[in-house]
Amino acid sequence: MWPLSADRRNSWEENLIQHIEQDRSKHAVCRLNTALRLLAGVDVRVPSRAFPVFNLSRMHRALQMANSALNLSYSIASDRTIVSGSSLAYLTGELEYFSDRVIPRGIRYLAAKRPFFVVPGAPELSLQHEIGCDAVPKPRIHFSSQCVVIIAANYRGVPAVFRVGGCDESRSEVLRQCAGLRLAQSVACFQKLAPRSLSQVRTNSGLDLSIETAVPGVNAAFTWKRIDATLELCLTTGATNVLARALLADDVAQVCESFPEHRDSLLEIADALLGWHSDSHFSGYMVHGDLWLGNVLFLGNEVTGVVDWEWARRDGFRFVDALHLLFMSYSVCRNARIAETLRAFWTNTLQDLELNLRLLTLSRHFGFRHHDLKFAALVLWFNYLRERVVRGRMPSPSWSEDMLPRSIPVIKAWLSAYEKRGTSEATSGPRTERLSVSGL
Numbered sequence: 001m002w003p004l005s006a007d008r009r010n011s012w013e014e015n016l017i018q019h020i021e022q023d024r025s026k027h028a029v030c031r032l033n034t035a036l037r038l039l040a041g042v043d044v045r046v047p048s049r050a051f052p053v054f055n056l057s058r059m060h061r062a063l064q065m066a067n068s069a070l071n072l073s074y075s076i077a078s079d080r081t082i083v084s085g086s087s088l089a090y091l092t093g094e095l096e097y098f099s100d101r102v103i104p105r106g107i108r109y110l111a112a113k114r115p116f117f118v119v120p121g122a123p124e125l126s127l128q129h130e131i132g133c134d135a136v137p138k139p140r141i142h143f144s145s146q147c148v149v150i151i152a153a154n155y156r157g158v159p160a161v162f163r164v165g166g167c168d169e170s171r172s173e174v175l176r177q178c179a180g181l182r183l184a185q186s187v188a189c190f191q192k193l194a195p196r197s198l199s200q201v202r203t204n205s206g207l208d209l210s211i212e213t214a215v216p217g218v219n220a221a222f223t224w225k226r227i228d229a230t231l232e233l234c235l236t237t238g239a240t241n242v243l244a245r246a247l248l249a250d251d252v253a254q255v256c257e258s259f260p261e262h263r264d265s266l267l268e269i270a271d272a273l274l275g276w277h278s279d280s281h282f283s284g285y286m287v288h289g290d291l292w293l294g295n296v297l298f299l300g301n302e303v304t305g306v307v308d309w310e311w312a313r314r315d316g317f318r319f320v321d322a323l324h325l326l327f328m329s330y331s332v333c334r335n336a337r338i339a340e341t342l343r344a345f346w347t348n349t350l351q352d353l354e355l356n357l358r359l360l361t362l363s364r365h366f367g368f369r370h371h372d373l374k375f376a377a378l379v380l381w382f383n384y385l386r387e388r389v390v391r392g393r394m395p396s397p398s399w400s401e402d403m404l405p406r407s408i409p410v411i412k413a414w415l416s417a418y419e420k421r422g423t424s425e426a427t428s429g430p431r432t433e434r435l436s437v438s439g440l
């Protein structure tokens with residue numbers, strides 16, 4: 001067990017967000033409430049039972065359509081706006097809204113079994129009033145995968161992105177995003193690629209709002225060329241003259257205490273990780289914390305922007321950023337779960353030649369010994385769990401199952417193999433981080 005004083009531990013337990021929610025349906029509706037409030041300028045009733053996040057059943061779809069039919073009857077009044085979206089049923093993607101031809105659109109949506117809402121008011125003016133964006137060009141509304149609503153609109157003539165949070169969780173996320181942007185702007189190599197924070201306020205209706213510049217480029221499909229371009233960027237960023245993750249023990253302790261049913265196993269794994277960390281003395285780097293292709297914008301194969309700085313830090317391991325880039329982009333592109341990819345890595349069963357080549361290059365770049373990259377993957381695994389603890393909820397019961405009971409035995413098996421051969425590795429010389437990234 002690593003050293004963690006009783007005092008520190010007590011303060012942990014007091015400060016910890018104890019409750020890890022299993023059902024996030026409340027947050028799904030919360031996001032929808034926020035979006036409709038922005039468009040209507042008033043609170044709009046959302047039937048929460050019709051919009052769960054997990055297991056959207058026929059019954060839920062029927063409730064969504066019944067609510068839509070009821071909403072259509074409101075469109076007889078003047079100044080109405082119809083709000084829908086191709087994946088509104090699942091609360092993902094973009095929200096569309098129109099103030100013209102409301103009734104014919106409603107009838108068409110009903111026929112296509114696409115849910116919608118009819119709300120009062122002029123949406124562009126409501127948005128302008130609520131968040132201070134320009135009414136022209138027409139603001140675009142996007143559900144983020146978390147509880148925040150993202151709006152792309154001009155702010156005083158400048159293309160900007162607005163993040164709006166209406167509950168405690170999304171407020172915290174908005175604050176973390178702003179702090180992340182400030183960090184990114186403090187490091188020369190990110191100044192051109194990261195958005196600039198323009199404003200952070202609480203609106204009159206109690207929503208937390210951050211405004212940042214829109215960076216150029218678009219989300220682009222997975223290609224190894226784009227991965228390499230991002231990897232190159234990740235490996236040329238500046239050191240911050242601090243020790244990497246000096247408080248790693250606190251962070252992993254927070255995770256161990258948050259999952260009581262797996263606590264003993266987690267403590268055992270954490271112990272091994274902290275032993276490796278205390279032997280390593282890696283220097284800290286400014287890291288993005290969620291660097292994968294979904295958060296990188298491109299023009300062709302050139303990186304033009306990096307967004308979503310919520311988990312940025314100045315004392316990060318940059319090889320963990322690089323590993324996340326590889327594993328998350330690869331998993332999402334192949335529709336695989338991230339825990340599945342991690343398990344394949346720990347059991348040496350990753351089959352993809354291109355991926356293995358990048359892992360090897362990464363290992364060489366950092367002068368790593370055989371197991372170092374696997375410990376780096378362990379840092380990543382704890383990071384994923386910790387982010388959930390900080391948010392106070394898990395993405396889904398199956399995510400938890402995959403991340404914890406299915407992954408823990410694999411990690412333990414790898415650690416026990418490592419411990420058997422560990423002593424010979426420990427004396428095989430220091431790591432030397434190479435300066436060149438050529439070959440990536």
Ligand SMILES: Nc1ncnc2c1ncn2[C@@H]1O[C@H](COP(=O)(O)OP(=O)(O)OP(=O)(O)O)[C@@H](O)[C@H]1O
Nearest residue numbers: 143144145146161195212213214215219294307308
């Ligand atoms: N500052 C910005 N400039 C340009 N585009 C942005 C900016 N911020 C966000 N975006 C766009 O919005 C998308 C979602 O933003 P972000 O990644 O911050 O949220 P998220 O919670 O990860 O959402 P999602 O789950 O939809 O990716 C980005 O992939 C990008 O296309």
Ligand SMILES: [Mg+2]
Nearest residue numbers: 294295307308
């Ligand atoms: Mg993102």
